[in-house]
Amino acid sequence: xxxxxxxxxxxxxxxxxxxxLRPELQEASFVLxxxxxxxxxxxxxxxxxxxxxxxxxxxxxxxxxIFPALQVFEQEPESSTKLLFALAEYCxxxxxxxxxxxxxxxxxxxxxCTHLWAGERLYLEDITKRLKSSxxxxxAAIADTIGTAWAIARYGHAKAIIEPGTxxxxxxxxxxxxxxxxxxxxxxxxxxxxxxxxxxxxxxRSVLRxxxxxxxxxxLAQAMGELHEPIQSIKPTEPYQExxxxxxxxxxxxxxxxxxxxxxxxxxxxxxKEGKGLRKAVLKGYRMDGNLQKVEIGTNYPTxxxxxxxxxxxxxxxxxxxxxxxxxxxxxxxxxxxLSLEQETLWNLSQGSENTTVVMNLLDxxxxxxxxxxxxxxLPAERHWPEHTIKLxxxxxxxxxxxxxxxxxxxxxxLTRPELIEVTAPIPDYPPxxxxxxxxxxxxxxxxxxxxxxQEWWLQKGNHRDYYCIEDENGARYWLFRLGHYDKDPQxxxxxxxx
Amino acid sequence: MExxxxxxxxxxxxxxxxxxxxGFKAPIAQPISTNLGSMESAFPNQIFPxxxxxxxxxxxxxxxxxxxxxxxxLLSQLIGQGTGPxxxxxxxxxxxxxxxxxxxxxxxxIIFIDLKMDKDILWTVEEALKCDALSAVVGEISEISFSExxxxxxxxxxxxxxxxxxxxxxxxxxxxxxxxxxxxSPIASVLEEGMPGIGHPRWKVELIKIRxxxxxxxxxxxxxxxxxxxxxxxxxxxxxxxxxx
Numbered sequence: 001x002x003x004x005x006x007x008x009x010x011x012x013x014x015x016x017x018x019x020x021l022r023p024e025l026q027e028a029s030f031v032l033x034x035x036x037x038x039x040x041x042x043x044x045x046x047x048x049x050x051x052x053x054x055x056x057x058x059x060x061x062x063x064x065x066i067f068p069a070l071q072v073f074e075q076e077p078e079s080s081t082k083l084l085f086a087l088a089e090y091c092x093x094x095x096x097x098x099x100x101x102x103x104x105x106x107x108x109x110x111x112x113c114t115h116l117w118a119g120e121r122l123y124l125e126d127i128t129k130r131l132k133s134s135x136x137x138x139x140a141a142i143a144d145t146i147g148t149a150w151a152i153a154r155y156g157h158a159k160a161i162i163e164p165g166t167x168x169x170x171x172x173x174x175x176x177x178x179x180x181x182x183x184x185x186x187x188x189x190x191x192x193x194x195x196x197x198x199x200x201x202x203x204x205r206s207v208l209r210x211x212x213x214x215x216x217x218x219x220l221a222q223a224m225g226e227l228h229e230p231i232q233s234i235k236p237t238e239p240y241q242e243x244x245x246x247x248x249x250x251x252x253x254x255x256x257x258x259x260x261x262x263x264x265x266x267x268x269x270x271x272x273k274e275g276k277g278l279r280k281a282v283l284k285g286y287r288m289d290g291n292l293q294k295v296e297i298g299t300n301y302p303t304x305x306x307x308x309x310x311x312x313x314x315x316x317x318x319x320x321x322x323x324x325x326x327x328x329x330x331x332x333x334x335x336x337x338x339l340s341l342e343q344e345t346l347w348n349l350s351q352g353s354e355n356t357t358v359v360m361n362l363l364d365x366x367x368x369x370x371x372x373x374x375x376x377x378x379l380p381a382e383r384h385w386p387e388h389t390i391k392l393x394x395x396x397x398x399x400x401x402x403x404x405x406x407x408x409x410x411x412x413x414x415l416t417r418p419e420l421i422e423v424t425a426p427i428p429d430y431p432p433x434x435x436x437x438x439x440x441x442x443x444x445x446x447x448x449x450x451x452x453x454x455q456e457w458w459l460q461k462g463n464h465r466d467y468y469c470i471e472d473e474n475g476a477r478y479w480l481f482r483l484g485h486y487d488k489d490p491q492x493x494x495x496x497x498x499x
Numbered sequence: 500m501e502x503x504x505x506x507x508x509x510x511x512x513x514x515x516x517x518x519x520x521x522g523f524k525a526p527i528a529q530p531i532s533t534n535l536g537s538m539e540s541a542f543p544n545q546i547f548p549x550x551x552x553x554x555x556x557x558x559x560x561x562x563x564x565x566x567x568x569x570x571x572x573l574l575s576q577l578i579g580q581g582t583g584p585x586x587x588x589x590x591x592x593x594x595x596x597x598x599x600x601x602x603x604x605x606x607x608x609i610i611f612i613d614l615k616m617d618k619d620i621l622w623t624v625e626e627a628l629k630c631d632a633l634s635a636v637v638g639e640i641s642e643i644s645f646s647e648x649x650x651x652x653x654x655x656x657x658x659x660x661x662x663x664x665x666x667x668x669x670x671x672x673x674x675x676x677x678x679x680x681x682x683x684s685p686i687a688s689v690l691e692e693g694m695p696g697i698g699h700p701r702w703k704v705e706l707i708k709i710r711x712x713x714x715x716x717x718x719x720x721x722x723x724x725x726x727x728x729x730x731x732x733x734x735x736x737x738x739x740x741x742x743x744x
Contacts, residue, residue, distance in 0.1 A: 359583055359584060359630065359633065366627075375612055378596045378606055378607065390597060410597055412564050412568050412602075413564040413567060413594060414595035414598075445687065448696035469696070471687060471697050475687035476562075477564075496564075497593075498564060499568025499602075
């Protein structure tokens, strides 16, 4: 799915907050300062103070020289981060994924959230209105990538909503500092005459890297959506994990079963609450002697049925070696998928679907015993090389779009690898008269062909195959082919058996 | 006369009793209809026995292909009437799924399970046969012992799933509890006079053993959706015609 991000910029984060505490300072020139390297450094200045030319980064003594009546307040360390965190928590109401963007911004991942506010425009308006009404000056923008949203929020002039896929247009007129670069890089870019992103956007990335370092091409790629940018939500999703410490070390299979049942019940309760089902579960047993026992199961469809999972684990319990005893059980579900309540009841209600669940449960059991990779289901593929005409289907419910072809003869049994045979065949393109396969000579009585199958030259090189359907004197039917042209010392192979 | 009629009735009843004791429960709700035609007279109650184990013997790769073809025809009927999918369990599988479409099966209705050891195959077949949501189970195995076949028989008696066991090493087969034992081998196809190429698949179908039925041998030809029976003289005549021509 297309991702959408909002970047919120609090242009006067700490001073706005301070004004909330001290409303009487509304029109006053004041600064917030903190000690740094033995002097008081201005961290933020109010709007009236800014008008006087007092900005962050100045020393308080210098500012007092410009404007003696300046009011100076001490800023507690970390206060801006705390403030930002509180604002991020407030924004959880809009989306579950909110990340801090220090020193004065927030990043919201809003994919799939905006429709609840009837569209991106209303969504964005609601956010800015609420933040503004609580006293903060904010600018926000929506875009496909964090980089673009960040740039538009801080440097954009026209619109705050960047349509999907128009990152390049939106960025082109902005200055290079909109790309979240270091001051040094920005300065050298200005020296080069790069005042707008569009003047270097189309340059080869390698050239930019050589001149300005790795950061610039990376930031550019992130803004364009070519490079993934991870964000760390303030509320990390909790891992699906249950613990069961034991008073006495467990040594018996029955004990392990009881422990497993309790863990599964707790885990499935949580999965039910969140509308999820697990696809993979790991049971870990921490032994008294420090050894770790581990069994793993996988399922073919998301499930949260305790009975079914217990059965799957039941096949594996015998492989746990409790040794002196297990003192801590840990059940983890590393892979979970959405399983809505309706889906589950639907499966259990209708007749045909119930069968599906039963079959899935059976396949799960087989998968646990023999490995999930042994279960195959095939769908037609859009290719003509005989071995490639089918593709594996991952999901058992996947339907085929292409029809199964029956217009060309194909053998019911196909050898995984064609086997070399000795053949007597008249030239140029006649079917063989006799062939020797596994030491036995077969005299050909009927033949059909050739059907030429060319290599899929865009994938692999090699000779074409000329296929013949052959029937020998005993009535057995074969699929043979000649590799390459008849006059270049061709090789003959047997590839299959017709019914 | 009256006593004689009575006797026949009693024998008939006893036969039914024996049938039910041997695992042929009262004819199942929906009798499985096949397109086997006249061959059905060889089966008990003139109905293709579903919900039991059928055994197929193939000594070589050529007859294995023919057997797969015949099984596919039977499977297409079973899948068409049941709701569930079919499991095809074996090792070193050579079956080419797209070709099943020639025998009336949508290849995506079949789930293949490819295992390495016979022990795993037997376990999987047994588990699958216990699952009544499947329409049929095919197991490919080199040989099967008496006790193994008995386990499978017990499984199908509960679930009424039809099982096909395809054995590749028939020399070692002694005695099993399977209800039917088949051997299918390919025979030369016959074309209309003057036509080039290969004709429809033709098989010699031997029903070596059928519990409470009449074993026999048939010669048949598969035409995209039905069988055509060939009488022996006709077969020979057409072959000799072929040779003459």
